[in-house]
Amino acid sequence: MGVAPEVPLGCSGKTIPAIGLGTVADPRVDAETTKAAVLEAIKAGYRHFDTAFAYGSEQPLGEAIAEALSLGLVKSRDEFFITTKLWCTFAERDQIVSAIKMSLKNLKLDYIDMYLIHLPLRLTQQMTKTPVPKEAIKPLDTESVWDAMEECQNLGLTKGIGVSNFSCKMLAHLLSFAKIPPAVNQVELNPFWRQKKLREFCKEKGIHITAYSPLGANGTRWGDNRIVGCDVLNEIAKAKGKTTAQVSLRWVYEQGASMIPKSFNKERMRQNLDIFDWCLTEEESHKINQLPQRKGSTLTSIFGPHDFLLEIEAELEQDSEA
Numbered sequence: 001m002g003v004a005p006e007v008p009l010g011c012s013g014k015t016i017p018a019i020g021l022g023t024v025a026d027p028r029v030d031a032e033t034t035k036a037a038v039l040e041a042i043k044a045g046y047r048h049f050d051t052a053f054a055y056g057s058e059q060p061l062g063e064a065i066a067e068a069l070s071l072g073l074v075k076s077r078d079e080f081f082i083t084t085k086l087w088c089t090f091a092e093r094d095q096i097v098s099a100i101k102m103s104l105k106n107l108k109l110d111y112i113d114m115y116l117i118h119l120p121l122r123l124t125q126q127m128t129k130t131p132v133p134k135e136a137i138k139p140l141d142t143e144s145v146w147d148a149m150e151e152c153q154n155l156g157l158t159k160g161i162g163v164s165n166f167s168c169k170m171l172a173h174l175l176s177f178a179k180i181p182p183a184v185n186q187v188e189l190n191p192f193w194r195q196k197k198l199r200e201f202c203k204e205k206g207i208h209i210t211a212y213s214p215l216g217a218n219g220t221r222w223g224d225n226r227i228v229g230c231d232v233l234n235e236i237a238k239a240k241g242k243t244t245a246q247v248s249l250r251w252v253y254e255q256g257a258s259m260i261p262k263s264f265n266k267e268r269m270r271q272n273l274d275i276f277d278w279c280l281t282e283e284e285s286h287k288i289n290q291l292p293q294r295k296g297s298t299l300t301s302i303f304g305p306h307d308f309l310l311e312i313e314a315e316l317e318q319d320s321e322a
């Protein structure tokens with residue numbers, strides 16, 4: 001199996017690997033396990049890795065990249081595509097350049113490929129326990145935060161900038177003042193959360209979508225087996241001699257999105273890469289597009305049931321309406 005193919009990054013003329021490896025394990029694992037999984041993924045053909053300051057996986061990822069380069073598994077840093085994210089406690093104009101430098105230090109890199117605003121909100125204190133106190137959660141001052149994100153790109157600290165968990169409305173606001181438009185919006189996207197409105201909006205504006213939880217976060221606290229246990233997807237998989245997970249990933253790929261399924265298991269991470277030499281029929285896609293919609297990860301489940309977060313969630317949900 002070769003290296004994962006690339007797909008266009010909006011209208012930028014650049015590309016992004018169609019599949020990358022997510023690095024959030026639930027329950028959390030130690031750094032050695034993450035590093036070993038990344039090295040295994042590099043051997044399998046993964047070149048895009050998705051991390052975030054909040055995941056604690058930047059350091060082991062950085063170590064795995066350094067080791068892969070020193071072992072000659074990958075010839076040059078440029079062959080990797082590394083995404084990391086600005087955590088909400090640093091989502092203020094004057095903290096962002098230091099935040100990306102901290103991530104670069106963790107990753108032992110001198111540039112990142114894609115730096116994303118992790119969530120459309122700011123936290124005024126470290127998240128030590130949940131629920132997070134209501135008064136610690138603030139709206140994002142998107143204009144000043146984006147100005148600093150642009151500075152990160154202009155300084156060469158990152159090749160691209162983007163957002164995560166942004167609605168159409170938030171993107172429209174951002175586009176109204178951005179000097180550098182967001183290259184990526186990383187959101188939940190899978191057969192059970194299809195994001196039709198968001199996909200159409202992003203296509204029109206040249207914003208690439210990267211899908212997180214493309215397998216419905218099977219087996220994690222924020223996900224379940226609604227995808228791998230879905231009868232409709234199982235039947236399609238059986239008819240094609242594929243796994244249900246592969247059918248889900250293939251559906252995401254056919255929507256023009258890239259994706260970052262997480263697997264730290266050698267066989268499953270290879271299985272997840274093997275989706276490029278077959279396709280879904282029109283009838284199969286039609287059946288998938290009829291599945292009931294249900295979002296996995298929510299802001300209120302992460303931070304607590306606060307009104308402000310419920311408002312954001314309601315806005316995000318509108319983007320997945322059929």
Ligand SMILES: NC(=O)C1=CN([C@@H]2O[C@H](COP(=O)(O)OP(=O)(O)OC[C@H]3O[C@@H](n4cnc5c(N)ncnc54)[C@H](OP(=O)(O)O)[C@@H]3O)[C@@H](O)[C@H]2O)C=CC1
Pocket residue numbers: 021022023024025050051118164165186187211212213214215216217218219220223228243245246260261262263264265268269271272297
């Ligand atoms: N921007 C954001 O707000 C968010 C970003 N993310 C990013 O997206 C990545 C992926 O999303 P995530 O939520 O982890 O969920 P995924 O949909 O990628 O599911 C991961 C789970 O599915 C299991 N799995 C992987 N492959 C298979 C397979 N072929 N068959 C059956 N089970 C499988 C994994 O277990 P195993 O390892 O044992 O194979 C793991 O438990 C994250 O790791 C993170 O990097 C995630 C959530 C939010």
Ligand SMILES: O=C[C@H](O)[C@@H](O)[C@@H](O)[C@H](O)C(=O)O
Pocket residue numbers: 024052054055127297302
């Ligand atoms: O501390 C909070 C967590 O990092 C949470 O925000 C993330 O894990 C998020 O769900 C993601 O995976 O991107």
